[in-house]
Amino acid sequence: MGLGDPDIGTRNEAGIAAVIGVLRQRLGDRLQTGEALRGQHAHTTTFIPPQLPDAVAFVQSAEEVRTVVRACADHRVPIIPFGTGTSLEGQINAPQGGISIDMSGMARILSVNSEDLDCTVEPGVTRVDLNTHLRDTGLFFPIDPGANASIGGMAATRASGTNAVRYGTMRENVIAVTAVMASGEEIRTAHRARKSSAGYDLTRLMVGSEGTLGVITSVTLRLQGIPQAISGGVCPFPTVEAACNAVVMTIQMGIPVARIELLDGLQMKACNAYSKLDYPEGPALFLEFHGSDAGVAEQAETFDAIARDCGGGPFLWTKEPERRTQLWKARHDAYWAALHLRPGSRAIATDVCVPISRLAECVVATQDDIASAGLIAPIVGHAGDGNFHVSVLIDGDNPAEVAGAKTFISRLNARALAMDGTCTGEHGIGQGKRPYLIEEMGAGIAVMRQIKQALDPHNIMNPGKIFAFDA
Amino acid sequence: MGLGDPDIGTRNEAGIAAVIGVLRQRLGDRLQTGEALRGQHAHTTTFIPPQLPDAVAFVQSAEEVRTVVRACADHRVPIIPFGTGTSLEGQINAPQGGISIDMSGMARILSVNSEDLDCTVEPGVTRVDLNTHLRDTGLFFPIDPGANASIGGMAATRASGTNAVRYGTMRENVIAVTAVMASGEEIRTAHRARKSSAGYDLTRLMVGSEGTLGVITSVTLRLQGIPQAISGGVCPFPTVEAACNAVVMTIQMGIPVARIELLDGLQMKACNAYSKLDYPEGPALFLEFHGSDAGVAEQAETFDAIARDCGGGPFLWTKEPERRTQLWKARHDAYWAALHLRPGSRAIATDVCVPISRLAECVVATQDDIASAGLIAPIVGHAGDGNFHVSVLIDGDNPAEVAGAKTFISRLNARALAMDGTCTGEHGIGQGKRPYLIEEMGAGIAVMRQIKQALDPHNIMNPGKIFAFDA
Known part of the structure; x- marks a missing residue:
């Protein structure tokens, strides 16, 4: 299998036609087959060509997800979950056609338990919407992959981003999900306790499974208290090695850095030009610290000493929100x-x-x-x-x-x-990344395949992802 | 199935005899069948009666683990992994007989990567041995379930303990394991990177699987920098509610408390008598804070204010190691x-x-x-x-x-x-806890069973644990 080959599998034409008939009856206008819309559900930023689904189902409830999954299971037709379409490795493509199940209509925040620092949301809620909703609670959801992705998509792809170094990835921040499995049965992977040793970790199995095991219908998330103070800044280094040495020392000293981002000289040049900044055009670290007023100052000063030890600096930092925002906007705009x-x-x-x-x-x-x-x-x-x-x-x-x-x-x-x-x-x-996963996992890939085969024996859940078609 | 019933399954007498023959040849004196020794490998602190294995295999390498697993797989004989025998719910019992595989002879520390804050150890290394080994590195392994358990056993049972509130459980602290699966094949669940979104989370699947999917042959762990300063103390409260309110406020305010333990009045009375202390005999919180010198003082003072707000206090705390040790010894001796x-x-x-x-x-x-x-x-x-x-x-x-x-x-x-x-x-x-897991998981138990069935089709890996025998 070549990297990014179109890799078209066998299409089940009769099954697809049958499912479209069934779902049109059940969903009415919320089943769409127009080409433009199908195209929007198969775009990708990779060099993998778009592979359009045959229809897009705009679901509004877990019950409707069960309806779609059952129809697809009955007729052995692929189901491709779609959040906001910001995944980067072809996760939303439909190489064998089938039904793209668009979760944007399931975007309710179901509960916020501020005493427990958790919330439960439907999968179509985006991280920005969630944080807007949380604004008055003193809490926030830290994971920030850059794009305004949906929480369901972030869980499905085990997203992380700039502040995973402090707060972890979706792996550490999803407490439980509900999901409709290939059988059409909805499961809840865990209760709401902060920890558990009750059997296999189905939550972590679903997080990162990229829609290949089931369709996530709700996500229970850990939240964090909004820090009392934030400091942040940019620190130039003579070389990438010097910058990385500073990173290692920062982590080793246990400084609870919230973000520590490396930009190489070319990226700094690009950011300067695009965001109208005048940083030195060599390697740099962008940092952010969260804590008490005294704490964030102490952290920034400790980092400054580390940077100087490593031949870098000066570390220009600020607690002033406007300048921090400008800094991080430049980081977030790095792609553009x-x-x-x-x-x-x-x-x-x-x-x-x-x-x-x-x-x-x-x-x-x-x-x-x-x-x-x-x-x-x-x-x-x-x-x-x-x-x-x-x-x-x-x-x-x-x-x-x-x-x-x-x-x-x-x-x-x-x-x-x-x-x-x-x-x-x-x-x-x-x-x-399928060929690289095989290299990375060695014998472990067989275990992944056995799990896939056991839970989705007809390979209807997002086929052609994670594994090649023969999975 | 009644709670704690002996629940004896079908014994495969011929297979057991054959495996003992094979393993005696391969392991010599390191296969033991004496009753006293077998009894030591089946004790339990529950009211579940001990169920002895037919033999104990003292393995010394992953290759020997493969030998044992393959022999047991060939003859469909149960394998029960044994670390230090400190599990609490009958995890090491052998309800159908079989081979207890004692990992205490695999106790080498394979690598310590201090720049990456990780290490890789054989499963028989105990947490105390690991921390003794790490003493000069400035690093420590935080998970502390009380008993001096083996790292393999802690991974298998998803152990945690007093400082999970700060450092997480084994779920968050195991980066990867190698394990011999029921097929006799050894897999490595992940590489050593701090995060990954590469396929199903096999690490988290193995952590907490209680030996029902495979025998862990090495564990890669996250380590932490030894904090610059530690403060700790005891705070009395008029009621359990008041103490719990203080806990909720502490967590909500994002105080990075390292330990926050609740003892009820009866337990405090017991600790006073046993450890010759004179704390008030009502509910109390035992706390510990890790951080910089200024940080731990700030945290302790912030907690003191919270405790007073909740009607408790005074919070008597200290940075003095001897007094802290005495305090935590009393907590650790709570069982006795x-x-x-x-x-x-x-x-x-x-x-x-x-x-x-x-x-x-x-x-x-x-x-x-x-x-x-x-x-x-x-x-x-x-x-x-x-x-x-x-x-x-x-x-x-x-x-x-x-x-x-x-x-x-x-x-x-x-x-x-x-x-x-x-x-x-x-x-x-x-x-x-098997009956309660069924209640807790609902439809999810079927997914756990499907995974077990797919990865261990002949149910040789620690049968009768997590699931009843028909799993």
């Missing part, structure tokens, strides 16, 4: 800034994650690879987790460039795996 | 102290966990139940997680008392489940 390095190009976003002791080595080797391959590809990373992204800017119509980007990504993955890293820190496997 | 409340009795230790907003209600209702049932049963809890333990002191030779304890435990579990809690926060399911 990168695109402007090569007008008219498209960016192939990929990620890997390595032990932080190997981060500098991996980033430097990747920069060397970029240079020798003649690519334009800025790097930005969640350095505290050893996770970094490369945006490869290509002319998507030039087959040689597409091929060059593909082989670069293969080398990047091999490099990360050789350093005891993973082929994806937060983008998931989808279609694009 | 409880036994002294009724000389000659045995204690049935059980645990449940509820959302912290329901903790006071659950503890008070349980105290009322204890009083009306005429039991002697002190309560101690990891209050920050909503997890509490009841030690029911009974005359184990008096059937009426045993029956009374059983029905009390049934009511306790029902009460916790009704409050959206779990039937076990940290003891696991083993044999004792």
